[in-house]
Amino acid sequence: EYNGSITPLLKNALDWASRPEPGDVPSCFQGKVAALLATSPGALGGLRGLVHVRTILSNLGVVVLPKQKAIPRASQAFDDNGDLVDPAQRQSVGEVAQRLVDVTGKLLA
Structure with missing residues (x-):
């Protein structure tokens, strides 16, 4: 999260990637499925930025799947191996990931 929104780098990347070639329609994102997850050093964990990226x-x-996950206090949320410390957080992230797999599978079937 960057001042309550997404980072300028992410916004710029999305803007450039979505630009079509002359005469084409922008299609690189059409029909893709996304799950939203964020973390930040603050108490909201990037939640406000997720609204904008959605x-x-x-x-x-x-x-964009309705269920999302924001993990607050990133410096304390992960161990030295990069794993989430809190089992409830791990489970919640796993549920979002599983939903992404399920929905994507159904759309491709």
Whole structure:
């Protein structure tokens, strides 16, 4: 999260990737499925930025899953191996990931 929104780098990357070639329609994101996860050093864990990225991705034609996860206090949330310390957080992230796999599988079937 960057001042309550997404980082300028992410916004720029999405903007450039979504630009079509002359005469084409923007399609690189159309029909893709996304799960949103964020973390930040603050108490909200990037939650406010997820609202903005959801809007942007939806506008680009991405199917954005309703369930998302924001992990607060990133410096304390992960151990030295990069694993989440809190078992409840691990389970919640796993549920979001499993939902992404399930929905993507159903759309491809």
